[in-house]
Amino acid sequence: MSSPRTQKPAMPGVQSLLLLFMLSIPSSQAWSIDYPSPIANLPSLWTNNEATIPYNTTYTDGSTIRAILVRQKPAGFGPSFGCGFICTTPCNVFLFAVFFMSIGDPSNPAFNATATPRVVWTANRYRPVKENASVQFTKDGNLILREFDGSLVWSTNSTGSPIVGMNLAETGNLILFDVMGKTVWESFAHPTDTLLVGQSLWQGKRLSSTSSVANSTQGQFYLTVLDNGLYAFIDADPPQFYYQKTFNITDAIVQSKTNISSDQVKNSTAHISFLQGSFSAFLRFNSTDINLFDISLPLPSSAQFMSLEDDGHLRVYGWDGISWEALADVLHVYPDECAYPTVCGEYGICSQGQCSCPSGNIGDDLFHQLDDRQPNLGCSLETPLSCDLIQYHKLMALPNVTYFNFAYNWTTDEGSCKEACLKTCSCKAVFFRHQNVSNGSCFLVPKVFSLMNYQSEVVGYNLSAYVKVQMLPPPSSKKINATAYHIGVPVLVAVVCLLILMIRRTIVKRMEEDDPFKGVAGMPTRFSYKQLREATNNFSKKLGQGGFGPVYEGKLGNVKIAVKCLRDMGHGKEEFMAEVITIGSIHHINLVRLIGYCSDKFHRLLVYEHMSNGSLDKWIFRKNQSGSLSWATRYKIILEIAKGLAYLHEECRQKIAHLDIKPGNILLDDNFNAKISDFGLAKLIDRDQSHVMTKIRGTRGYLAPEWLSSTITEKADIYSFGVVVLEIVSGRKNLENNQPEGSTNLINTLQEKIKTGQVLDIVDNQDEDIQLHGSDMTEVIKLAVWCLQRDCGKRPAMSQVVKVLEGNMETESTSSYDATARDDIFDASSPLSPVPVSAR
Structure with missing residues (x-):
C-alpha cells in the first residue's frame, strides 16, 4: 500500500486533468518537506496519528489538523483548502473534514498558523472519532471512515461508474472521480453548516447550524429549500420557521421566456446557489436554470464562505489577509434582531435589543432570568409546569408581545382559543390574532423561544398573547373548626354523590342522543x-x-x-x-x-x-426491495414512534395506553414523518393507578405476555413497540407462515441468532445501505430486546427509549430470552448515535 505522500494519479489522462502540488514548507512549521497532494488514488488508507500522517500542525488556539489532501492557493490569495482530521482543544476527538487552513508564507509573517482553521464540510459531525481512527479509499470506490476499533462511522456509499481517484478541487469540493474524470460523488452535494462559492443547496437538502462555536455537532437551526421558497427553521416539535422568501415561479418563467407547462414545473427542482457577489435561487428544468431571485452580497474577497450559525444568522465571511471578517447577514428577518428565535433565550422578551422576563397581574416573580448578568440566556418559570397539576395552569396576559412564527391552526373565538391551550398540556403559550369582533386565528405554541415587543399601529394587526404558568394548590388550613368539620363533611359527601349522579345521567343521555359529544367543550x-x-x-x-x-x-x-x-x-x-x-x-x-x-x-x-404515504407496513413488508426505505429513514421513523408514545404515556394528564401499536397503525406523510393513528382501543390510566383490568384487545403478534392476565399498563405498548422495531429493521413480519420451518416467529428466530452472535441474520434486505449501518442496526435490535422483556417492570419507559435513540443514554443489559442478550454478544460498546436523515 503506497504512502499518501508518494501517490500518483492512476492514469496519464487523469494526470493531465488534475494538477499535483508538491510544495516546500518552512521548517518552522510541523509539516513534512513533501507536501500532500490534492489527489489520492486507489487503494489508500490513512490512520489518524502523527506517525502515519506526518502533515500535522497545532495552532495557537490549541486546534490540530492532520491533512491528507491539500489544495494550496498562491501566496496572498487567502487560506488553502485541506482535507483530513481536525480537532479543537482539548483535542480528544476528531472530525474528518474539509477546512480552510493557513500553511505559512515567508513573505507574509501574519499569514501563518496563528489563523485558526475553519471547517467547511464534515463527514462525521454526529459521531467524532478518536486517535487511530482511519479513512480508507477502498477498491470498490467508497470513502469509508472507521473508529479506532474498526466500527463503521461514515461512508460515501458511492455507486455508479468505477471510481479511480479522489481530488480536493480549488473550490474546496472533495470529489470522487471515475476513469474519465467524471464526478461520481462530491462533498458539495452534502452540505453541513457552510456553503462555499459555487456551491448550491438543493431542494430537500438542509444547511444545519452547529451547536456552538466550540461544538460542531448539529445545532437547532436549519435552512432548507421547499417547492415554494427558501425557509429557515428552528428545530422544535414541530419545527417553527423564522424566515421565508417565497418563489414567484410564474413571473420567473414569463421573464425567462421559457415554455414550461405546470406539470413540468412540478417535476423541476429548485436550488439556492452561493455565487460571486450574490445568493441566488434557480429552478432547474432539464439542464436549464431559471432565475427566481437574487440577494446581492459584498464584492468577493480572496476567499469567502457562507455559514448558518448557532444564533440562526446566515453570514458571509471574507478573508482580509489575516483573519475572517463578517461581510453580510443574508437573512433579513423582519423587523429587526428581535425576530430571531434565540436572541433573548426561552421566554425572554426582546425590546430594541434588550432582554427581560414576562411579568403580569397573576402574581409576582413567576419568571426569573437564568443569569442576571447575561439576560440574553433567557428566563425560566419559578414553578415548572406539571401535567399532574393541569387544573392549576393559568394564562398570563402579555400586552404588546408578539412572536416570530404564526402557523395558525384554526379560526375560533378568543375564549375557545385560550381554553384549548389550558386543556392541552403540551401548550406553553397561545397567541390570538383578531380578525373581527368575535373571531380570529388561534396559534398554540408547544415550545416558547424568544418573544418580542411590538406596537399594533406599526405592525398593522391586533394580537393577544398569553403564556402558561403553574399556580400552586391553595394550602389546606390546619385550624378547622371541629363542629364545622363534622357538619360539613357529610354535606360535602352528599353534594358530591348528587353531582356524580347528575353527571352520569347526563353522559348516558348524551350517548343515547345522535351526537354523544354535543356541548362538550374542546371537541373537534x-x-x-x-x-x-x-x-x-x-x-x-x-x-x-x-x-x-x-x-x-x-x-x-x-x-x-x-x-x-x-x-x-x-x-x-x-x-x-x-x-x-x-x-x-x-x-x-x-x-x-x-x-x-x-x-x-x-x-x-x-x-x-391525510397521510400521503399511507401506513408503514406497505413500505417495510414490500417484496420489491428497490422501493424500500433507507436505514436513515427507518431510524427516523423508529425515533418518531417512540416520541409519540412517550407523549401518550408521560406527558398527558392521564396516561394513555394505545394498545394496538403495529405498522398498520403508523402512518407516513409525504416526507416520511411517522404518526401514530387508530386510537379505537386506547385506555386512559390515572397516574395513581398501577394497572387497569380490561379484556384482551390488540392484534396477534404484538400482544404483550401480561395480556394473559388481562392486567395491563402502558408497558404493553412498549412490548408492541419492540416488535415493530424488529419488523422495521428486519423487513419481515413477526408472524409469517411463508418463512422456513422454525423461522415463522421473528422473536424466536432472534433468540436463536443472539445465541450464535449472528443478530443481523434476521435482516432480509442485505443491500449496501443496510450493510453500511450494521453497527447501528445491532444497537437498535438491542434496544428492541430491552422493550421485549417478559417482565413488564424490566422494560424501559418510552422517554428512556427516546434518549437511547438520540444518543443520550445507553441501552440497559437485559437477561431475558435464555440469558443471551448480553452486551458482548451484541458487540456494541457505545450508545446509539442519531443517523442523519436522508430522503428515502
Whole structure:
C-alpha cells in the first residue's frame, strides 16, 4: 500500500486533468518537506496519528489538523483548502473534514498558523472519532471512515461508474472521480453548516447550524429549500420557521421566456446557489436554470464562505489577509434582531435589543432570568409546569408581545382559543390574532423561544398573547373548626354523590342522543354525513381497511382528508367514543390529527389529516426491495414512534395506553414523518393507578405476555413497540407462515441468532445501505430486546427509549430470552448515535 505522500494519479489522462502540488514548507512549521497532494488514488488508507500522517500542525488556539489532501492557493490569495482530521482543544476527538487552513508564507509573517482553521464540510459531525481512527479509499470506490476499533462511522456509499481517484478541487469540493474524470460523488452535494462559492443547496437538502462555536455537532437551526421558497427553521416539535422568501415561479418563467407547462414545473427542482457577489435561487428544468431571485452580497474577497450559525444568522465571511471578517447577514428577518428565535433565550422578551422576563397581574416573580448578568440566556418559570397539576395552569396576559412564527391552526373565538391551550398540556403559550369582533386565528405554541415587543399601529394587526404558568394548590388550613368539620363533611359527601349522579345521567343521555359529544367543550369539528359524502365523492376512493371499517380519501376545500367509517355500530360505538375523546384532546407532531367527526343515528365517521404515504407496513413488508426505505429513514421513523408514545404515556394528564401499536397503525406523510393513528382501543390510566383490568384487545403478534392476565399498563405498548422495531429493521413480519420451518416467529428466530452472535441474520434486505449501518442496526435490535422483556417492570419507559435513540443514554443489559442478550454478544460498546436523515 503506497504512502499518501508518494501517490500518483492512476492514469496519464487523469494526470493531465488534475494538477499535483508538491510544495516546500518552512521548517518552522510541523509539516513534512513533501507536501500532500490534492489527489489520492486507489487503494489508500490513512490512520489518524502523527506517525502515519506526518502533515500535522497545532495552532495557537490549541486546534490540530492532520491533512491528507491539500489544495494550496498562491501566496496572498487567502487560506488553502485541506482535507483530513481536525480537532479543537482539548483535542480528544476528531472530525474528518474539509477546512480552510493557513500553511505559512515567508513573505507574509501574519499569514501563518496563528489563523485558526475553519471547517467547511464534515463527514462525521454526529459521531467524532478518536486517535487511530482511519479513512480508507477502498477498491470498490467508497470513502469509508472507521473508529479506532474498526466500527463503521461514515461512508460515501458511492455507486455508479468505477471510481479511480479522489481530488480536493480549488473550490474546496472533495470529489470522487471515475476513469474519465467524471464526478461520481462530491462533498458539495452534502452540505453541513457552510456553503462555499459555487456551491448550491438543493431542494430537500438542509444547511444545519452547529451547536456552538466550540461544538460542531448539529445545532437547532436549519435552512432548507421547499417547492415554494427558501425557509429557515428552528428545530422544535414541530419545527417553527423564522424566515421565508417565497418563489414567484410564474413571473420567473414569463421573464425567462421559457415554455414550461405546470406539470413540468412540478417535476423541476429548485436550488439556492452561493455565487460571486450574490445568493441566488434557480429552478432547474432539464439542464436549464431559471432565475427566481437574487440577494446581492459584498464584492468577493480572496476567499469567502457562507455559514448558518448557532444564533440562526446566515453570514458571509471574507478573508482580509489575516483573519475572517463578517461581510453580510443574508437573512433579513423582519423587523429587526428581535425576530430571531434565540436572541433573548426561552421566554425572554426582546425590546430594541434588550432582554427581560414576562411579568403580569397573576402574581409576582413567576419568571426569573437564568443569569442576571447575561439576560440574553433567557428566563425560566419559578414553578415548572406539571401535567399532574393541569387544573392549576393559568394564562398570563402579555400586552404588546408578539412572536416570530404564526402557523395558525384554526379560526375560533378568543375564549375557545385560550381554553384549548389550558386543556392541552403540551401548550406553553397561545397567541390570538383578531380578525373581527368575535373571531380570529388561534396559534398554540408547544415550545416558547424568544418573544418580542411590538406596537399594533406599526405592525398593522391586533394580537393577544398569553403564556402558561403553574399556580400552586391553595394550602389546606390546619385550624378547622371541629363542629364545622363534622357538619360539613357529610354535606360535602352528599353534594358530591348528587353531582356524580347528575353527571352520569347526563353522559348516558348524551350517548343515547345522535351526537354523544354535543356541548362538550374542546371537541373537534362535527360534520354532517352529507358533507363527508360530498367531500369523499360518495366514498369513491378507498385508502385502506381499518379494524372497524374502511378509510376513504376526501377533500375539504383544498385540504386532503382521510375519512374512517365505522360499519359495525354495535361493536364500534365504544371504540368511536374512545377515539374521539382520546385523540380529540391531545396534540403532538407524531400523532395523527383528528380534524372532526360525524355522529348521527346511522353513521359514525372520523375525519383525519391525510397521510400521503399511507401506513408503514406497505413500505417495510414490500417484496420489491428497490422501493424500500433507507436505514436513515427507518431510524427516523423508529425515533418518531417512540416520541409519540412517550407523549401518550408521560406527558398527558392521564396516561394513555394505545394498545394496538403495529405498522398498520403508523402512518407516513409525504416526507416520511411517522404518526401514530387508530386510537379505537386506547385506555386512559390515572397516574395513581398501577394497572387497569380490561379484556384482551390488540392484534396477534404484538400482544404483550401480561395480556394473559388481562392486567395491563402502558408497558404493553412498549412490548408492541419492540416488535415493530424488529419488523422495521428486519423487513419481515413477526408472524409469517411463508418463512422456513422454525423461522415463522421473528422473536424466536432472534433468540436463536443472539445465541450464535449472528443478530443481523434476521435482516432480509442485505443491500449496501443496510450493510453500511450494521453497527447501528445491532444497537437498535438491542434496544428492541430491552422493550421485549417478559417482565413488564424490566422494560424501559418510552422517554428512556427516546434518549437511547438520540444518543443520550445507553441501552440497559437485559437477561431475558435464555440469558443471551448480553452486551458482548451484541458487540456494541457505545450508545446509539442519531443517523442523519436522508430522503428515502
